[in-house]
Amino acid sequence: MVDTRRPVLCGWVDAVLREQLGRGERKSVSGSSSVPQKSNLKPTNSIYWQQNFEERMRGHGQIRDAVKYGAVTAGWGDQGGDDRPLEWVRVDDVELLASLLGIATNATQLQVAQKNLEAWTDAYPRLIEVLKAWERLRRVRGLAPDSWRSWRDALRVLDAVVAMPGEDQVIRVLSGRLFSDTKRIEKLLPQLDVLSGEGLSSRPRGKWEVLRTLGLVKQPMPLLIAGTGKILMHEGPDCTIVHPYVGVAPRSVRGLEATPSWVLSIENLTTFHLAAEALKCREDGLVVFTGGMPSPAWVTGFRSLTGSLPTTAVFYHWGDIDVGGFRIAARLQEVALPEGVSLQPWLMDVTKCGRGNAVSESIGDAMRAAAVRVGWSELGELPSLALEQEQIELKLPESQ
Known part of the structure; x- marks a missing residue:
């Protein structure tokens, strides 16, 4: 907590002392026995010489007070008498300097964060990584240890998700229940991404x-x-798949009365509609809309729908040729497919499309890594090009 009784420092003094606090903390973390580097104020373009005479003189007194306090040491020019210029400043005691600035050190903030997040460290390995990063003075998604309350809120969200495995929850309803703020969860995206990510x-x-x-x-x-056959339901009458498609609650599905030779999952709604229309009069395939990234409820329903299909059925996925599209495929492979089944790419090789939008090499690397994660090693050498599936001409698989 900031001490409101401390004097208001000159802007340049505050900047120099904060720079020294950072250097002192980094030395402490590194374990080096050497003294921190000085803030050199001799150059004419330094922050010190950018001030007018009165501001420099006012700051001199504050630097001398900091020296008396034991927080820093300082060096002065040989010439100039009482007005001799300040040449350098170096931290002497990190804790005293933080106290003088009215802020907590990283070590103090980390201790508070560790204490308040301790209850979740066993359940969430990524949290331990976050705490270790803070210990090394690294921010995580731009957030330092003093942001621990937001991480605690994100962990509460994850607890609520874990308590209802295989189900979906309406985000603003859950947010209102947990925080009395229907939009709070949507403000926790960086934390949720890190804690549940790779x-x-x-x-x-x-x-x-x-x-x-x-x-x-x-x-x-x-x-x-979309397809032909009958969806077997847990409750109520079974549902005949009519043209162009039907929609059912995922948790109500218990199976499928049909023997398609292939199943195609599609990421985007527009393409799903086109594929559903194109499937008319064909009985050999099943097309399922993922709604973007498949949710736990979707996964539960899809597994129930396809779990009893013949082992000869081939599973394909068609999504955008981008990081998200390949990540969706990776999730399908990891959690949604029947045991022992390998997901196959459908129209997701940009080299066969003859076009694409250039992306950065880092994004290209992420795309290729996600493709390899699915098991699509043949796509691990894709060029750094992206393409939305709506830009690709519709084509459905043929019977095997």
Whole structure:
């Protein structure tokens, strides 16, 4: 907590002392026995010489007070008498300097964060990574240890998700219940992404990629299915798949009375509609809309729908040729497919499309890594090009 009784420092003095506090903390973390580097104020372009005479003189007194306090040491010019210029400042005691500035050291903030987040460290390995990063003076998504309250709120959200496995929850309803603020969860995206993601260094995911993966949705979504046959339901009459498609509650599905030779999951709604129309009069395939990143409820319904299909059925996924599209495929492979089934790419090789939008090499790397994660090693050498699936001409698989 800031001590309101401390004197208001000159802007340049505050900047120099904060610079020294940072250097002192970094030396402490590194374990080096050498003294921190001085703030050299001799150059004419330094912050010190950018001040007018009166401001420099006012700051001199504050620097001398900091020296008397034991927080820093300072060096002065040989010439000039009482007005001799300040040449350098170096931290002497990190804790005293932080006290003088009215702020907590990183070590103090970290101690508070560790104490308040301790209850979750065993359940969430990513939290330990966050705490270790803070210990090394690294921010996580721009957040320092003093942001621990937001991480605690994100952990409460994850607890609520874990308590209802395989189900979706309406995000603003859950947010209102947990925080009396219907939009609070949507303000916790960086924290939720890190805590539920692949690691601190992984590329940030999009809003709904994070939320839907956790089962946090705007509203409950039906499982949209195109093809022929009958969807077996847990309650009520079974549902015949009519043209162009039907929608059912994922948790109500218990199976499928049909034997399609292939199943195609599609990321985007527009393309799903086109595929559903094109499937008319064909009985060999099943097309299912993922709604972007598949949610836990969707996964439960899809597994129930396809779990008893013949082992000869081939599973394909068609999504955008971008990081999100390949991440969706990776999630499908990891959690949604029947045991022992490998997901196959459908129209997701940009080299066969003859066009694409250039992306940065880092994004290209993320795309290729996600493709390899699915098991699509043949796509691990893709060029750094992206393409939305709506830009690709519709084509459906043929019977095997």
